[in-house]
Amino acid sequence: MNKNKLSLALFSMFSAAAMSAPLDVIETQFDNTRVFFADGDVIYGHAAEKNKKNGSYFTFSFDSNELILGEKKMSLVGEKFIEKDKNTDDKFNKKVLSYFSQRYGIKYADGAAGDVYVFLDYSCPFSRKFVESGELNSLSKQGKNVWVMPISRLGSVEGISNYSALTCMMANDEQKLERFLDWMEVGSATVSRSELQLSKCYYWLDLKPYYGIMEKLKLNGVPSVVEVK
Structure with a gap:
């Protein structure tokens, strides 16, 4: 041989x-x-x-x-x-998602019946259908603490750049949410050139781990709902 x-x-x-x-x-x-x-x-x-x-x-x-x-x-x-210890995953999810929600998320509703993180993308027809059918409102009515987590499903330069403009705009959560839902309604984003030149925007600091959270949580795409009690 x-x-x-x-x-x-x-x-x-x-x-x-x-x-x-x-x-x-x-x-x-x-x-x-x-x-x-x-x-x-x-x-x-x-x-x-x-x-x-x-x-x-x-x-x-x-x-x-x-x-x-x-x-x-x-x-x-x-x-x-x-x-495996389920509490270990729950603790990880609670800690990490809480961190990313503060940096990249938009508060949709306050509640005491557990935290819910909803990953959505304006370019995704299923995400738009999720919002149009009132699923966000349904979570809110259940008394959940709801965070909207905008994310580019394709990881495109255009999508990420638009979300950086949304995240770092000088506005409160209510104004950011209104703008994001407008994008969701039409399926596209309207962003000025000046907004895309935010070199100091913190959006880019943890971008890789933020987009890696989808794989870590074994989420297949958007819309995805992650509940942490």
Whole structure:
């Protein structure tokens, strides 16, 4: 066997062994396991927790070493999946979203029944439909503390620049909200050239982590509603 074939064989053996480890644990720890798809990145399937009649779809990520079974998140520790502490995610969400809401958000309504962060983009027809159908008002009527979080779904230069002008304009939340909702209504933004030259605008300081929050929270796009109690 030549060196290339030997390397390929060893790599295949290693990949198969690496994949079988979490699969073995899943099949041992859960009942009625069915695997629909598996490669070097993810495993998709369906399984039920021990002593539970109904099962759920699951995804295991080799990259994050995380199993998501229904609404539960678990990490592979040794030869067992351990459920992650939900309070840890809640604390992270509460702290980080509170910070970004102060920097990038616009207060829509005050309430005491939990904080709600609504990610919207004026260029997104689904976001516009969300607002037009009264979903923001519905959250407000539930007594929620509602923050609107404008964000460019495509991460375009135009969208980000327009939102920087909105964020850093010399106005209160009520005036910013009115302007943003106007943009939402027509599906486009009206921004003067002078507003796009705000070199000292703080919008750009935490831009990368702000846009990264969508991935961190596993949000698929806009509109997205994140509730933190």
